[in-house]
Amino acid sequence: MSDARADILAAVKAAMPGADEGKEGARQRLANHRANVIPARGRLGDKARVDLFIREAERVAATVARVSSLAGVPREVARYLARHNLPMSLKIAPDLSGNTIPWTEQTLLSVEEGAANGTEPAGVSRAFAGVAETGTLVLLSGPGNPTTLSFLPPTHVVVVAAAEIVGDYEQVWGRLRAEKSGPDSRFMPRNVNWITGPSRTADIEQSLLLGAHGPQRLHIVIVDG
Amino acid sequence: MESTARTFKKNAKQALADTRLRDALDKLSDGFPAKRRDAAARLPEFDDLRDAARDIKQHVLANLGFYLEQFEARVIEAGGAVHWCRSAAEARTTILRICKQAGAKTVTKSKSMISEEIGINDHLAAHGVEPIETDLGEYIIQLRHEPPSHIIAPAIHLTKGQIADTFRDKHRHLQADRNLEEPRTLLEEARGELRRKFIAADVGLTGANMLVAETGSIVLVTNEGNADLTYSLPKTHIALASLEKIVPTLEDATTILRVLARSATGQDMSVYTTFCTGPKRAADLDGPEDFHVVLLDNGRTKMLGSEFHDMLRCIRCGACLNHCPVYKAVGGHAYGWVYSGPMGAVLIPNLIGLDEAGHLPNASTLCGKCEEVCPVRIALPRMLRAWRKRQFEQEKTAFVSRAALKFWAALARRPWLYRLAVAAPVAVLAALGRDKGRFRWLPFGGGWTTLRDLPAPQGGTFVSRWHKENKP
Numbered sequence: 001m002s003d004a005r006a007d008i009l010a011a012v013k014a015a016m017p018g019a020d021e022g023k024e025g026a027r028q029r030l031a032n033h034r035a036n037v038i039p040a041r042g043r044l045g046d047k048a049r050v051d052l053f054i055r056e057a058e059r060v061a062a063t064v065a066r067v068s069s070l071a072g073v074p075r076e077v078a079r080y081l082a083r084h085n086l087p088m089s090l091k092i093a094p095d096l097s098g099n100t101i102p103w104t105e106q107t108l109l110s111v112e113e114g115a116a117n118g119t120e121p122a123g124v125s126r127a128f129a130g131v132a133e134t135g136t137l138v139l140l141s142g143p144g145n146p147t148t149l150s151f152l153p154p155t156h157v158v159v160v161a162a163a164e165i166v167g168d169y170e171q172v173w174g175r176l177r178a179e180k181s182g183p184d185s186r187f188m189p190r191n192v193n194w195i196t197g198p199s200r201t202a203d204i205e206q207s208l209l210l211g212a213h214g215p216q217r218l219h220i221v222i223v224d225g
Numbered sequence: 226m227e228s229t230a231r232t233f234k235k236n237a238k239q240a241l242a243d244t245r246l247r248d249a250l251d252k253l254s255d256g257f258p259a260k261r262r263d264a265a266a267r268l269p270e271f272d273d274l275r276d277a278a279r280d281i282k283q284h285v286l287a288n289l290g291f292y293l294e295q296f297e298a299r300v301i302e303a304g305g306a307v308h309w310c311r312s313a314a315e316a317r318t319t320i321l322r323i324c325k326q327a328g329a330k331t332v333t334k335s336k337s338m339i340s341e342e343i344g345i346n347d348h349l350a351a352h353g354v355e356p357i358e359t360d361l362g363e364y365i366i367q368l369r370h371e372p373p374s375h376i377i378a379p380a381i382h383l384t385k386g387q388i389a390d391t392f393r394d395k396h397r398h399l400q401a402d403r404n405l406e407e408p409r410t411l412l413e414e415a416r417g418e419l420r421r422k423f424i425a426a427d428v429g430l431t432g433a434n435m436l437v438a439e440t441g442s443i444v445l446v447t448n449e450g451n452a453d454l455t456y457s458l459p460k461t462h463i464a465l466a467s468l469e470k471i472v473p474t475l476e477d478a479t480t481i482l483r484v485l486a487r488s489a490t491g492q493d494m495s496v497y498t499t500f501c502t503g504p505k506r507a508a509d510l511d512g513p514e515d516f517h518v519v520l521l522d523n524g525r526t527k528m529l530g531s532e533f534h535d536m537l538r539c540i541r542c543g544a545c546l547n548h549c550p551v552y553k554a555v556g557g558h559a560y561g562w563v564y565s566g567p568m569g570a571v572l573i574p575n576l577i578g579l580d581e582a583g584h585l586p587n588a589s590t591l592c593g594k595c596e597e598v599c600p601v602r603i604a605l606p607r608m609l610r611a612w613r614k615r616q617f618e619q620e621k622t623a624f625v626s627r628a629a630l631k632f633w634a635a636l637a638r639r640p641w642l643y644r645l646a647v648a649a650p651v652a653v654l655a656a657l658g659r660d661k662g663r664f665r666w667l668p669f670g671g672g673w674t675t676l677r678d679l680p681a682p683q684g685g686t687f688v689s690r691w692h693k694e695n696k697p
Contacts, residue, residue: 005309008468008522012290015529019288026288029473030295030439036277036480039270060496094510115510118424134494143508151453169479186303188440190505190512191457194498199450202490203362203378204408205385206252212361213416213423214450214497 033177035170042133042167049132050222053165056135060197061210062218066162069225074106077124077157080219081109086155091120095144096159115146116153123149123215124157129172130165130220134196137220138172141191150193156215158195162224169194226344226372228577230561233584240555249382250553253375257547260491261598271487278484279601281477282538285469286529292438292471293520299441303503305516313343316521320345320430320463323517324354327461329427335445335452336360337432338376338541339465339521341563342576345430356430357422359451361415368395374557374565376543377489382556385411419451429455429513433466434540435481436518439474442500443518446485450497462501462513467521469537475500481540484600489542524576532611536571538601545595545605551588560585567595567605574612583621586612644688651682658682 013019044052054064067076073096081088089110098104103111116123126145129138137158141147150156166172180187199214210216229236240246265271285292297307308323310316324332332349334340334356346356346367358367362380366373368391373379380388389405392414405411431452435444443464445452456462472478478500486492505512528537546552546566557565562573562582570585586609595605616622617630636643658664658681666674673679684690 004311004315007311008309008520008526009290009293011522011526012293012468012529015526015531016287016289019290022288023291026284026291026473029284033439033474033476035476036281037270037273039268039274039483041268056493060492118420136494141509141512142506143510146510147453147457148511151450151457169482170476173475173479186440186502188303188442188500188502190502190509191453192442192500192502193453194494195496196492196494196498197496200448200496201361201412202448203360203365203380204388204411205249205383206256206378206381207408209409209412211416212412212449212451213359213419213454 033173038168038170039133042131044132044167046162049167050162050165053130053132053135054222056132057197057220058135060135061200062135062197062220064220064222066222066224068223070101070159070223073101073159073221073223074103074109076221078106078109080157081122081155084155084217087121089120090122090124090157091116091149091153092124093126093145093149095126095142096124116148116151118152120153122155122157123153124159125149127158127160127164129175130160130222131167131169131172131194132165133168136169136194136196138169139191139193139195140176140189141193142189147191147193150195151214154211154215155217155219156195156198157219157221159221159223162222165222226341226563228562228581230573230577230582230585233559233561233588236559236561237555237588240559245384245387246382246556249384250556253378253381253547254553257489257491257543258598261488261544261547262491264487264491264493267493268483268487271484274480274483275600275602278481278540279538281472281480282469282540282601283535285471285473286534286537289468289471289529292473293468295438296436296441296471297520299438300503300516300518301441303441303516305441305503305518307518307520310519310521311523313521313523316343316465316519316523317345317348319519320465321348321352321354323461323463324349324428325352327428327515329354329461331355331357331422331426332428332430333357333359333423333426333455333459334363335429335431335447335455336363336379337430337465338373338563339432339467340430341372342523343465343521345465357419357426359419359423359455360447361412361449361451364415364419365391368392372558372563375546376541376564378543382558423454423458426455426459428461428463429457429459430463430465431455433464433470433518434485435478436466436471437473437475437478437500438471440500440502442475442502444478444482445499445501446482446495446497448490448492448496453497453499456499456501457512460513461515461517462504463517463519464501465519465521467523468525485540485542488544488598488600528575533571533575533608535603536568536575536608538603539568539572540601541568542600544598544600548594548598550590550592550594555588560588567609568603571605571608571612579612579615579619579621583616586616644686648686648689651686655682655685
């Protein structure tokens with residue numbers, strides 16, 4: 001059997017004979033990762049940017065609460081679950097573990113750490129950033145932030161710092177490259193998850209339903225301090 | 226998948242007679258176009274973003290070989306594998322081999338048009354591996370053994386009553402007299418059924434909306450979150466994508482994402498957009514241990530540099546379907562293969578041949594709406610005409626059409642004769658129809674008059690009136 005890879009690349013080359021001249025430009029493009037058109041919508045001062053993030057997130061059926069410091073997160077989560085009459089049981093991302101956040105102060109909450117297995121009523125994740133443009137959360141997978149927490153439990157709570165809310169997606173890529181790049185420039189974690197509202201479907205007669213496979217509720221806790 | 230594109234005319238007639246399909250398509254044409262319009266209106270830069278998206282794809286196609294090799298190198302660096310496949314058969318063999326190596330009994334799947342294109346489900350099932358579609362719409366049509374009727378809304382042709390009947394028929398282990406009247410209960414039932422299957426699956430097979438050359442990432446876009454459960458729970462993740470899905474950088478992917486959902490459903494951004502890079506990292510608590518990208522040609526390199534080159538820019542948003550008067554009249558199944566609407570009418574003959582799909586490029590009024598709404602500005606009407614021209618040149622057009630076209634061309638090339646040939650019947654019809662102002666029947670005009678009256682011409686031809694009314 002001849003080599004499929006060689007055949008395909010040969011066919012591409014035969015169809016686009018001038019491509020070699022553009023190679024340098026293409027190499028530059030990969031190295032410079034220049035932004036294209038960025039909507040002006042997110043270019044705002046700090047306060048207005050967070051306000052836009054909240055508006056956009058609520059527009060796609062997420063709910064938002066603000067707390068003044070990380071220490072306020074457990075109280076807010078307990079309040080949210082109680083208000084929606086949900087079981088007071090959580091699986092949290094190890095990044096949000098007890099060392100930094102006083103979960104034990106909320107005695108009604110039962111809190112476990114780790115990845116989700118499908119039995120938990122709620123998961124709590126830590127976002128890397130929020131994007132005001134569309135009310136989108138950006139989550140990175142890692143030992144401290146398992147991806148399944150975002151998708152298996154029917155309720156998903158995401159903690160994001162107000163200072164991490166930026167205007168547009170491009171700023172998130174910039175920050176990711178700057179903070180995570182090692183010697184080999186492999187800055188991408190296994191998953192970068194953009195989450196814009198709770199799971200939804202309109203596959204049955206185009207009627208919009210929340211909670212298709214992922215969570216039915218998305219609650220965002222913005223930490224101001 | 227077996228094609229029925231050859232019988233498009235018969236398919237279309239059946240579709241037109243199907244009143245349930247009518248209702249569904251009416252709903253579609255009320256919904257998506259209005260939502261797209263609103264989303265575009267909310268973003269002043271929308272048209273600039275469309276230009277940018279077009280330019281990105283055009284640049285990629287001009288440098289496709291380079292970007293493919295870059296992408297491959299990054300996937301391997303991240304610990305994944307890339308499998309190049311020339312044909313549907315090679316892709317089927319490759320995917321089955323990976324499944325067998327993983328000892329797979331079941332494979333969960335998130336929606337992928339390429340997987341329909343290569344007919345992977347039948348192939349897996351025939352070799353003892355059960356494929357399970359997890360997108361709600363795809364799950365429903367898989368139970369019914371039907372192909373999708375829309376790129377992004379595969380079960381658009383079904384009513385909730387039909388879906389309830391299907392669930393009752395296939396979910397026999399559930400209580401027979403359960404209530405399945407509301408979409409919500411149907412969703413809950415499907416969610417429950419699929420939950421167990423997600424967790425039990427040995428392999429997760431996804432498509433890819435894009436491949437990022439800079440990082441070796443694949444991009445997955447869903448609203449349900451089913452792609453994320455598909456890749457994050459099994460031990461093996463296979464992503465199946467065709468060559469042209471590649472983009473240079475994360476910034477370029479971002480630009481395309483800004484136009485994708487707005488064009489598709491009118492959302493500013495789909496609920497879940499995921500960039501997967503390699504298998505899980507050593508310390509990660511979840512995620513797949515093996516990551517494979519199956520990179521499929523299946524006719525794409527033949528389109529490169531041809532008059533259908535620009536079709537490779539397509540990002541499969543479905544906007545051209547939603548705005549097409551023909552699609553809205555007959556739906557997706559009439560087109561007879563995986564794709565449908567204007568993009569299907571251009572793409573399908575490229576993939577399965579003009580002999581099989583010759584009707585499709587003719588199933589268009591060339592109204593131009595598809596090009597107007599296309600997020601990457603593909604000149605679809607031009608390409609539909611290119612197919613018609615090829616048909617004419619290869620003498621595949623029916624004798625009557627050829628003769629009529631030749632007759633028309635003879636007139637059109639002689640303006641004086643054309644004017645005469647038009648003015649005479651116009652004068653006769655105007656005289657005959659003066660009383661009623663319309664005709665309920667005309668000789669040779671049955672195609673028009675069986676369904677509506679023909680208005681009688683008034684005041685001469687356009688050209689004669691133009692001359693009269695523009696006299697100084």
